[in-house]
Amino acid sequence: MSRSDRRRWRSARTISDLGGLMALWLEGEIASRPGYQPRYGPEDETAHLVPTLAAVCRAGYVTTQSQPGSAGTGVDGLWWEQRAALELVVTDPALFHRLVDAAYAAGLIVRINDYRPGGGVQEQPVVATTCDGEAMTAFGGRVSRADMAMQWPGLHRDLYRAVSTGTYVSIIAPEYGLAGERLWVVLDVLTGQRRKDAADPWAGSTQLTGPAHG
Template sequence: MSRTDRRAWKSARTLADLGQLTADWLEGRRASQPGYMPNCGPDEETAELVPSLVALNRAGFMTTCSQPGVAETGYDGAWWTQHAAVEGYLTDRVLYRRILDAAEALAHVVVVDDPQTGRRDEVVVVTQRDGEPYTAFGARPGPRDMRNLYGALHREARRELAGAIHLAVIAPYYGPASHRALWRSLDQVTGLEPSDTDDDQADADDDQEPAASR
């Protein structure tokens, strides 16, 4: 990691600071982020998700991992199925409630680890290779992993992460259709897309007859 990036991450004190820096990394404004290969940007499959991830990070949900929903033959000739999913940390309980409400409305799966309430859900397999489990989301890193991932951060930022809610939101089915539903619902939470209520109101406004001219 460059000295400039190291200083930037070291200056972060809050989860909001970390989210802003993560958004900068996603958009290519930062070359590196903690816990990731230095001078490497997001994975190729993340490219289409960048606007959604940036919006989540700037809203207060610091994302640490995400994936699109797919059902296809992979690079190795095996059949890969992925549930669209995202996970990370947040301390804003209003945002947390909004994400949970959006997930519940569409039957998305949530995995919560909340130090404040003691809730700790089981991890969920999100990727399979030829029908065998390959990747799971929802596991909160332990103390040793946290030191390895975020040891370069200021202690106040590490304290924020330790007390934050660790949240994963997962599409209930694998493949593109469920992928679109998951990311659209998250975009509505962050305001990147209008909510269904806004769409309904716009349709209602369009249906009204124009007022008579005077």
């Protein structure tokens, strides 16, 4: 990570600051982010998700990982299936309930891992990627203190305390493949990127705004 990038992340003091910087990284305005390979942006497979993810970050959440829904033969000749999935951290109770309520209403899978002092809900992970039917990756599940520190290096201590004692929410489409891409429509409705369609609120929304730019 360059000195200027490191300084920008270190200057963040609030979850809102952190979300704004994460949105800029998603959009390519910042070359590096904490806990990720230096000078690498989002994976190519998530390029079409950037407007949605950036809007989520600017709405008071901070995304930590995501993947699109897909299914097909990989370069290894094996059959790969992915569920659309997202993990984020939230510290505002009202934003937490708004997100979780929207996800449940859409029939999506939700996993909650709460790191508030004194302990909280720690739900089990959900398989999100399979190869020839064998589980490969999962979303959700408890993050150890060591892994939390590796995920958020270089933050101001007050902001690190906030994200390391926040609530991590994983939202996973129940369907494998493209059908699960409705997850992003749900998030666009949540952030105001799309208007809900009364006939089909989770698949037929109308785009209201273009990609977010920093």
